[in-house]
Amino acid sequence: MAKRETIVHWFRKGLRIHDNPALSVAVDKVRENPAKYCLRPIFVLDPGIRKWLRVGPNRWRFLQQTLANLDENLRSINSRLYVVRGNPVDLFPKLFHDWNVTLLTYEHDIEPYAVQRDRKVETQAKEHRVEVHIEKSHTIFDPDVILKKNAGKTPLTYQKYASLAGECKIPQPLPAPQKLPVKYIAPEPDKEERRNPACYDAPSLKELDVDEASMGDCKFPGGETEALRRMEESLRNRSWVCNFEKPNTSPNSLEPSTTVLSPYLKFGCLSVRLFYGRVSEAIKGQKHSQPPVSLIGQIMWREFYYCAAAATPNFDKMVGNSVCMQVDWDTNKEHLEAWTHGRTGYPFIDAIMRQLRQEGWIHHLARHAVACFLTRGDLWISWEEGQRVFEELLLDADWALNAGNWMWLSASAFFHQFFRVYSPVAFGKKTDPEGKFIRKYVPELARFPAGIIYEPWKANLETQKKLGCIIGKDYPRRIVVHEEISKVNIQRMSAAYKRNKALKEEGLDGDSAATASSPAGKKRTASSSTPPAKGKTAPKRQRLENTIQKFFKKK
DNA sequence: GTTGCGGTTGGATAA
């Protein structure tokens, strides 16, 4: 018998079998002719990734659980998951050859790292005469389609995005693929498998270097099965779904006040198209809240950020990012360290940062509070630093959303009312006047009464002794005085905006002068609205400064 | 080129 051809489905995000169009293409082809084809659904675990990707233990555990569950779910359709260890670009040529691969399927990804990697793999596939089939299913709307509708311009407001998306068809979710037939025979073991039959098994926590004993309870286990269960649980309360308004949910309740489906959407354990469809069903014919604050609205925010991220080079950086305000952020290692580990001396901020480290999830508004505090509100530290910490600690850290939201909160893009600053004292009191949240995550302060727990520095030494926590010894003194520093920072932000405006005008002038003969001369490019790199010629810099000075005088 | 409007989620104070 001639060796069968292997069809490989490559899981990256989209770690599910339901509504997975690329997987369905692979499975259907095998089902049509099991004598000719066999199936290997793979996940590539790259040990080298640890060198540059900062992922905390919570997220490794989530991934481990997700892969184990994916293997189970694939077994339910008479297949399994093959976890291949190594770098994709090194691995694929060998796999193509050893397995006699003729078709590779996967889900499209917009992240720059993925785009680059996939381009290489596609080239390799071509060299090995492997057909590649790609489906777009991580978002409802294809960013390319939205951009085309908007004459190639990135929509920078939610409303604009929503109106463009409103003209697009909403794709229907697919069911899980049908079972491979009983007579289907799994692929013949390759050389590696003959040596070690367990070589492609899903990883253990140990392999991922996760020491579970040192971690807190697992509040959000990974996996498609848990994702679907969690979604159904949220949908069961129909009136809650219909009345959902994000700004009215609590950032500091002891149990999450929102669905916590974000980690499942990030890894693709849950299809956003399925979620959208199920929410739409639930609110149909009922009085219900509206986007942008409704549940559907939340899904649309995700779509919005994905579109902006896909269309903007250097979306996760300030420099070279055409949508991002250029701000003279400070460097302050001690302050950054204090924020990162929940030792700012502001109990509300510290409680949130400790919850983040322990549990891997914090409420969206809690993210607002700590992000504003780190950047434009108090510490004047770059949003890129905060982005890095969230990337490491959040289960749901999704490249596009993380960068987009950090720019929003630091008033670097999308949001511009920089004089609206969250108070690290007042904001939390609205939804938790008793301070229960602080008592849970900052136990040093557990005995402080409601009246003072948000501002423990106000207690005199005698009181502090009585309450068993001396400020400056058992709990840190606050590292900045919010009432003062936030006023200074608003001024700094205002100056940054003026400077940015001047830079932009200068950039446009230069651009249109250089391309005066071209009809596309007025089009904004990635480089035209960013400041020139250090080392530009002196006259150009001088002109720039003059423009800035003019602007300052005008105001 | 200008103008006016709206923007998921602020805070402090007054009524």
Next chain:
DNA sequence: GTTATCCAACCGCAA
């Protein structure tokens, strides 16, 4: 407890 107003005045977008 809720709602209105000021604070100082941002941006993108549509007309």
